[in-house]
Amino acid sequence: MNIMKFRPLFYLISAFLIGVSSFSIVKWGFKPSIDFAGGTIWEIETPNIADQSKIEEIFKSNDVPINSITKTDNSFLIKFANINQEEKIKLSETLKKYDEDAIDLRFETLGPILGKELLQKTIVAIILSCLALFIFIGRRFNDFSFGVSAILAMLHDSFILIGSFSILGHFFGAELDSLFVTALLTTLSASVHDTVVTFDRIRELRRQNIKLDWVNLANQAVSEVIVRSINNSMTIIFMLLSLVVLGGSTTRWFSVALLIGVVCGTYSSMAVAIPLVLFWKKKKI
Amino acid sequence: MESLKGNIERRVNLFGLSEANVQISSKGGNNRLTVDLPGLENIDEAIGLIGQTAQLKFMGEKELLPEATASATFYDVFSVDTGLNGSHLVRSSVEINSTNSEPEVALEFSSEGSKLFEKATKDFLGKRIAIFLDDYPVTFPTVQTVITDGRAVISGSFDIKSAKALSAQLNAGALPMPIKLIQQSLVGATLGKESIDRGIKAGLVGLVIVSVFMVGNYGYLGFIADLGLIIYGLLTLSLYRLIPITLSFPGIVGFILSVGMAVDSNILIFERIKEETRRGKSFNVAMELGFGRAWNSIKDANTCTIITGLILFNPLNWNFLNTSGMVRGFAVTLILGIFVSIFTGVFVTRNLLRVLAKRKE
Numbered sequence: 001m002n003i004m005k006f007r008p009l010f011y012l013i014s015a016f017l018i019g020v021s022s023f024s025i026v027k028w029g030f031k032p033s034i035d036f037a038g039g040t041i042w043e044i045e046t047p048n049i050a051d052q053s054k055i056e057e058i059f060k061s062n063d064v065p066i067n068s069i070t071k072t073d074n075s076f077l078i079k080f081a082n083i084n085q086e087e088k089i090k091l092s093e094t095l096k097k098y099d100e101d102a103i104d105l106r107f108e109t110l111g112p113i114l115g116k117e118l119l120q121k122t123i124v125a126i127i128l129s130c131l132a133l134f135i136f137i138g139r140r141f142n143d144f145s146f147g148v149s150a151i152l153a154m155l156h157d158s159f160i161l162i163g164s165f166s167i168l169g170h171f172f173g174a175e176l177d178s179l180f181v182t183a184l185l186t187t188l189s190a191s192v193h194d195t196v197v198t199f200d201r202i203r204e205l206r207r208q209n210i211k212l213d214w215v216n217l218a219n220q221a222v223s224e225v226i227v228r229s230i231n232n233s234m235t236i237i238f239m240l241l242s243l244v245v246l247g248g249s250t251t252r253w254f255s256v257a258l259l260i261g262v263v264c265g266t267y268s269s270m271a272v273a274i275p276l277v278l279f280w281k282k283k284k285i
Numbered sequence: 286m287e288s289l290k291g292n293i294e295r296r297v298n299l300f301g302l303s304e305a306n307v308q309i310s311s312k313g314g315n316n317r318l319t320v321d322l323p324g325l326e327n328i329d330e331a332i333g334l335i336g337q338t339a340q341l342k343f344m345g346e347k348e349l350l351p352e353a354t355a356s357a358t359f360y361d362v363f364s365v366d367t368g369l370n371g372s373h374l375v376r377s378s379v380e381i382n383s384t385n386s387e388p389e390v391a392l393e394f395s396s397e398g399s400k401l402f403e404k405a406t407k408d409f410l411g412k413r414i415a416i417f418l419d420d421y422p423v424t425f426p427t428v429q430t431v432i433t434d435g436r437a438v439i440s441g442s443f444d445i446k447s448a449k450a451l452s453a454q455l456n457a458g459a460l461p462m463p464i465k466l467i468q469q470s471l472v473g474a475t476l477g478k479e480s481i482d483r484g485i486k487a488g489l490v491g492l493v494i495v496s497v498f499m500v501g502n503y504g505y506l507g508f509i510a511d512l513g514l515i516i517y518g519l520l521t522l523s524l525y526r527l528i529p530i531t532l533s534f535p536g537i538v539g540f541i542l543s544v545g546m547a548v549d550s551n552i553l554i555f556e557r558i559k560e561e562t563r564r565g566k567s568f569n570v571a572m573e574l575g576f577g578r579a580w581n582s583i584k585d586a587n588t589c590t591i592i593t594g595l596i597l598f599n600p601l602n603w604n605f606l607n608t609s610g611m612v613r614g615f616a617v618t619l620i621l622g623i624f625v626s627i628f629t630g631v632f633v634t635r636n637l638l639r640v641l642a643k644r645k646e
Contacts, residue, residue: 122612129593136592140585182615192589200582228556236545239491246487
């Protein structure tokens with residue numbers, strides 16, 4: 001299989017995806033959830049409502065999206081984005097229709113969970129991981145071009161994931177929340193994992209046949225691991241698809257984020273990391 | 286309010302809870318902190334620790350008779366209460382002296398505090414005033430002049446680091462007032478019981494599909510891998526119980542991801558075995574070769590994930606990395622999952638295969 005002859009195509013696809021992502025991030029930005037922006041917490045005691053879905057119905061009929069519902073013994077704690085006084089009154093009225101005995105326990109505005117600090121520290125952590133992985137991969141493979149390529153592929157995946165959430169946010173209302181941060185971290189680990197497996201095969205083939213040039217080496221390695229890569233991604237995709245279809249609405253966007261991350265990670269190890277290694281090799285000669 | 290939030294976060298972290306949330310909320314100008322502590326068993330202890338305000342006290346030096354000095358403890362010496370406490374301190378900061386460019390710790394008192402401080406500096410001119418944080422002496426500077434404007438400077442042989450440390454301690458005690466507990470409640474899972482239930486159902490369905498896929502793709506080998514996966518699941522879940530780890534959503538994701546990596550080890554190995562049998566080796570030889578060769582990839586790939594996991598988990602509590610919250614919760618389950626998955630994916634399945642393959646012959 002001569003996969004590496006498609007290199008220009010791979011570059012084009014990546015350039016296109018990164019371009020679209022940057023465009024969307026600059027033009028549309030993100031839709032921050034209440035985790036980032038803060039919102040409202042409303043606690044109600046509802047002697048006649050025990051079922052959470054009833055509460056969801058009340059909010060749905062008023063077009064107020066719920067961030068989370070927590071049930072205590074006899075009350076519900078509902079967190080959602082900030083609403084104005086009019087909307088608040090409407091919500092209370094609808095609630096009264098469902099349960100005449102409902103009592104307003106508290107209605108407060110909430111600050112964000114995800115402060116600047118958490119984000120800054122997470123970014124520092126990502127930069128540190130990049131450095132550590134660069135050194136580790138560079139040393140393991142005795143070649144720092146491998147380290148650079150793996151990290152670039154990883155950043156490529158994260159950037160596309162961030163960009164696609166800007167797009168999904170603009171068109172479908174997907175919000176950036178704390179789960180998204182987790183999905184991003186997962187993508188980072190999964191992406192490097194895949195890349196290293198492919199690199200490993202190149203190293204092994206190179207030991208067996210030192211004369212083979214880099215392009216042929218890469219082709220052989222990719223065609224040998226591609227079945228494994230696809231099979232492995234399939235298993236994760238199965239898990240995630242069932243989460244998208246069967247999981248609750250609160251976790252749906254999260255599963256979508258992971259799905260994008262995993263597909264990107266598999267694609268990039270073959271179509272970004274390896275071509276980048278070849279690029280460095282060519283430059284050297 | 287932000288500094289109070291920081292203080293509370295620090296105290297909550299003493300519990301080692303993986304995913305506590307501290308949130309500021311406000312109602313009619315009153316600020317409140319909402320503290321979510323998932324999976325906590327002893328709620329009273331938590332409330333005690335959070336509610337415990339770090340109290341600053343300013344105590345003046347007492348004139349002791351010469352014969353009493355020898356046996357006097359620190360607390361006997363500084364036993365005159367100046368009436369000043371943490372609520373009078375507005376803030377403390379590190380400043381650099383403009384004449385000798387040495388670091389100093391500056392204190393700023395409220396208007397009421399300024400009056401008390403003026404009186405204290407008059408009373409104890411030339412003597413020492415000790416500052417206690419939660420009954421632990423922090424520093425005991427000598428009063429040089431009477432200070433009337435509520436702005437004091439502690440100078441001495443500080444370097445930047447020790448000045449910063451002292452200033453941080455003073456700030457920790459400069460809470461506006463003792464915290465009042467408004468409400469406590471035990472609640473269900475944040476995501477709602479329903480979404481967790483649905484998540485578990487979805488996870489199970491996904492696992493069944495994965496198992497079928499493995500058997501369909503690798504037949505007999507896939508079945509062994511499924512057995513390994515079951516052992517993996519049981520082992521990790523019991524580890525969560527033992528340590529103990531609270532499973533909140535990011536934690537569950539770390540778990541699912543590590544399941545993915547456990548399957549991955551097996552797929553790597555089986556693909557290798559397939560290759561070797563295609564080259565005409567007998568199954569037993571192919572099996573041993575497959576495990577041996579795949580081991581390199583498994584080792585390298587998982588080391589990378591562990592490196593990322595460790596940096597996110599921040600075991601040494603470095604300040605510039607995450608010291609609390611969900612990122613760490615995710616990292617813990619991920620790291621644990623990887624170690625267990627290497628054990629089951631390589632060691633357990635290998636031995637299962639060896640035993641079963643022998644019987645086949």
